[in-house]
Amino acid sequence: MASEDWQPQDEQRLDSGAFSIRTDLAREAHDMAVQDRGDDAGVPGVRMDEYEENGITTSWIRIEDDRGAQEIGKQAGLYLTLEIPSLRRQDSELQQRVADHFSREFQNYLQQVGVDVNAKVLIVGLGNKNVTPDALGPFVVKHTLVTRHLFQLMPERVEEGYRPVSAISPGVLGTTGMETSEIVFAVVEKTKPDVIIAIDALASRALSRVYTTIQVADTGINPGSGVGNKRKALNRETLGIPVIAIGIPTVVDAATIAHDSIDFVLGHLNREMNQQQPTNPLDPLNRPDVKEIQSQQISPETGQKMMGIVGQLEPREKKQLIREVLEPLGQNLIVTPKEVDAFVGDMGKLVADGINCALHQAVTPENVSSHVN
Amino acid sequence: MASEDWQPQDEQRLDSGAFSIRTDLAREAHDMAVQDRGDDAGVPGVRMDEYEENGITTSWIRIEDDRGAQEIGKQAGLYLTLEIPSLRRQDSELQQRVADHFSREFQNYLQQVGVDVNAKVLIVGLGNKNVTPDALGPFVVKHTLVTRHLFQLMPERVEEGYRPVSAISPGVLGTTGMETSEIVFAVVEKTKPDVIIAIDALASRALSRVYTTIQVADTGINPGSGVGNKRKALNRETLGIPVIAIGIPTVVDAATIAHDSIDFVLGHLNREMNQQQPTNPLDPLNRPDVKEIQSQQISPETGQKMMGIVGQLEPREKKQLIREVLEPLGQNLIVTPKEVDAFVGDMGKLVADGINCALHQAVTPENVSSHVN
Amino acid sequence: MASEDWQPQDEQRLDSGAFSIRTDLAREAHDMAVQDRGDDAGVPGVRMDEYEENGITTSWIRIEDDRGAQEIGKQAGLYLTLEIPSLRRQDSELQQRVADHFSREFQNYLQQVGVDVNAKVLIVGLGNKNVTPDALGPFVVKHTLVTRHLFQLMPERVEEGYRPVSAISPGVLGTTGMETSEIVFAVVEKTKPDVIIAIDALASRALSRVYTTIQVADTGINPGSGVGNKRKALNRETLGIPVIAIGIPTVVDAATIAHDSIDFVLGHLNREMNQQQPTNPLDPLNRPDVKEIQSQQISPETGQKMMGIVGQLEPREKKQLIREVLEPLGQNLIVTPKEVDAFVGDMGKLVADGINCALHQAVTPENVSSHVN
């Protein structure tokens, strides 16, 4: 019997909404909404702050009401996004800087959404520890400082500056036979945490975001609602406590890579044309960056000239066409960078350190490594 | 802060009852009881069958009532024990033979204790996957064929000969902050299995049993009841469903090694004396086996002559003396054989294959490896 | 200091000739040559046999002389290629069938290239064991039955049907500080094997080949000859003994994915047009396969209509354009399928079993798993 029969993979998180180009990232959704509106007045019902520092772009987006939610296509809530394009270069100094920054902003985030400094926290590491690009959640759990048992068994020995934290990696449907949500619901009912922090590897909607973006949201984990999907969402409505999701894009499908590449090529050709004279793309002085290329406004005529009928398609249509061709050929592989082991390890360490520092006042970037192994 | 403060280890299963010499193995307890009674008439309230075949000693012990339970010092129930002294030689043919044998006997066992062929099973892999000698349970879970989700999501695609099986590795207190029992209780309430099979690495009471013995019992998991131990047992009384425990000794403490070695030396010297003439212990023709040496009846005089005051002590007292000396020196290490990685892998594979074959009629020793990876 | 400074990666094998579309696979090169020649008369100086059986396409290509080498753009030698498009479905029955088939054909191959049944073999597992998609070689070495030491130390105990085999994973430049070739040369000089079998993970030139193709060649390992590349090739000329390379594509770069996807889209649109009426690509009855789509002859007009200027480019130009755009943006990621752990494990086991059976007459598909763990 083929293992495919036996493993209706649980990784729908990784490919949920496979035929949609709706992004999981509020940051992207906000940009699209602004572009659609065609003015710079901002989006009604949405507040957005953004700053860039040391190669880290930090954005805070609050979707305040239903109107904002509808405009952006994301649930109302608070979204914190860190974008660090250089993170894939594996520079350990940058990693340290990002870890410190994430820790501070995440602590800030917890205050913003009203999580008390003594609130009991359950960390949930979603994903399959045996599939490296899906193992980010379990990896973070492994490096989490757990303390709940100390508060239970020997409260007198717990020093100031700690709070009760528990952690679980519930596994995936294919390896447990149980819905992730069944296990989380069960554990929440039994151990009664005040808040959940769930870590989740995401399927990216853009090649450039893989292992370079961290999003924090208080809207919970909401798996795709396809036919036959009996799985329940993990959020405040279903669990009765806040569910803060930390999502990191780790994989991308071939159709997205193809689509993004076509767009990069179009953007590049358009830029060349507008610059009147061809330039050497390998010349560092002339080296464009991803955002510049992506922001090229390409006229329908240029699109057609360069890429024919395909070039004239809307992004949505283009991606759908590519998917519709690749899927039946079995060639719409979901892929991850070759350096997957290092990327998961580095990003997992960064997130775990950030969480540990943010949750316990006694834990600091200087002493975090002596608290956990 | 020292990590010892932060990790009041959960492995009490591995050293629970550290100052007791009561064995976890019914097979040993039965022998002690017979020895104590001093006759061959058997133990009242206890039925015992045993046979040896191809290097595998299989014993079935049924403790029928309170009288038997008291005589033997174990709860009433059915105990199946496989003893395979040669298993540590890592002979793959023997491993295959043991796997097949275990599978047949375990299937037999399930019938004996009334587990229906369609009963829904939850496999629980106890232990810490990051501590190799304690990782046996999680290893078995990883190699378990899980099917419950298929019965839930696509029952029409499940062929004949399978039953619903789910599996979880609940981790240990030190890494989750939650009692193992809290998680298991929660999951049982939510997913309602008909029976639990729990796999557990044990602290051995005898050097010779490490990685050579498998015990199956229907009396559940009953952690030590020391002061401050708030953990609940996992058994039929507490969970409302049968809990079948598969236990395998993987570690032993230094005091046990010392005690057993002293006994081996005493037995050896006694045998030498009785044989009138010294023999070469390295001569294979004269090579004794463990049971022969252990069964030597050593007179108090011989004990004293050979080993002085220590030699005169009861086994219980001797082990306690050694422990009382080693503990405060920090030298009563709990140890495992150097080949721990291979032993855990081989034993885990053997037990997982046996369980998979016993639970699903469609799974056989010939096709088991194509069902799971 | 950025780790990029410190790790001038050794994986040039994985991205050598980054700006070339020359394939590593003789099978592909042969097809291109046939297409270029425009007739079916075959390629001068090249003999080719191919058969399909049970979902496995096996081709034998012998490049007989310099003329053939020039036509095909590959060195003279014997090339055995297995193509198994379904292998990514992780069907364990298929895997077993492929393992058996590979074992037989590889044994056949060894005879063809004149490797004696008693020849002393050194297995070399190229690649970095800490980078999963590059860990195939070390994985195979780990599962290789090594026997040389037995012939050296206790020849009288070695039974019939075995030959001396040794194995090494020399690591990569970035983790040893030494060229792979330095280590292999050194070990060959010291231990004097008669033949080398080197296992190597390759960068694929086509999305569809990743983890579905195995190529055996007797032309050795020839790293890219870029500027500053001081590394010596591993082949009969440099080492004085035959070097048989087993190569498996495990990664692909984003540009290749984009290029192949564009071609798939073009082929699909072309087919649609020629079929006069649009068809549902998800209808299994109408489902095309990769080869059919790839073999579509697309006229320049169609190419231009569908894809504009880009559609008119030669494959070579198209891929180069995409690379030239993606590289400076840092978006030409080298990627591997999400299921990388399982694919490397399954393919590595398959290759190791095949080698073990082919090298030792006493080892068969039935008993191979009892020879190695």
Next chain:
Amino acid sequence: MASEDWQPQDEQRLDSGAFSIRTDLAREAHDMAVQDRGDDAGVPGVRMDEYEENGITTSWIRIEDDRGAQEIGKQAGLYLTLEIPSLRRQDSELQQRVADHFSREFQNYLQQVGVDVNAKVLIVGLGNKNVTPDALGPFVVKHTLVTRHLFQLMPERVEEGYRPVSAISPGVLGTTGMETSEIVFAVVEKTKPDVIIAIDALASRALSRVYTTIQVADTGINPGSGVGNKRKALNRETLGIPVIAIGIPTVVDAATIAHDSIDFVLGHLNREMNQQQPTNPLDPLNRPDVKEIQSQQISPETGQKMMGIVGQLEPREKKQLIREVLEPLGQNLIVTPKEVDAFVGDMGKLVADGINCALHQAVTPENVSSHVN
């Protein structure tokens, strides 16, 4: 076929001299020699310095000539030993302190034995990476900062404060089919380092030393010279360059545990007798330490009274008796503490950090973790 036939284990280092009680540690040998001589005047031909600081006992022993070598039973050379009894408590602050201390003393050591600050170094990680307690050497290699390739390929980019370092884990006979020494000789001839640093897991001669002791010596690696042992030593005589061995005891055999435990019991009983009144060994105020117990002078009468004939045996005879009894029973297991994974990881990190800091002036305890992952 039994795997035991096929794997004449390479770990003789771990059990070489199985029937000898000669220690690998110069520190112990020196103490024995002093005891044998019965005066405090020191050992002729031997200079010894020792100091204790922060729970770390550091000793420097120089065996100056043949006379000293004969007195102590170790080769002439310089021995640096760190003893840290508390290291098994896994206190991360202590680990950091030991790492810093080891780094300083090892740098000092390199100067003492005349290794130039620019000398090219080859790190050799002895042992089997698949056997956790034997994986210390490969673990250190994995965490070594290698730089030789940078000096070779891009010398202009190497900053001040580094030197050329290469590293290899040659594996073990059972997994490569080649003698470790064959591989090391080959690589030395080909890459011409100025000095070798070899890391090696040792079989301990004392329970208390496992994972608590680090010895550095310039006498190389000298495997047991038993019958049929064709392996060559790795030392200055055979290789022509200095070979500095860093040895850490990671395993101990059951006989040693039994012997040490008997001695601890004897020492304890002796101490009790001399104190006239029994004391509670669990009372921390009365808690003895290992050295105090071990240094108890036990009269033959006491030995006999307490332990009969066995108690009267010389240590050498006692251990030999126990081994002779356990070996034929298959019960002289070589064991390692249950926490083997953590101990190997912690000790390996400590040694790797120490080596990295000692070899490169630009690497310090503060920045070492940004140099290697």
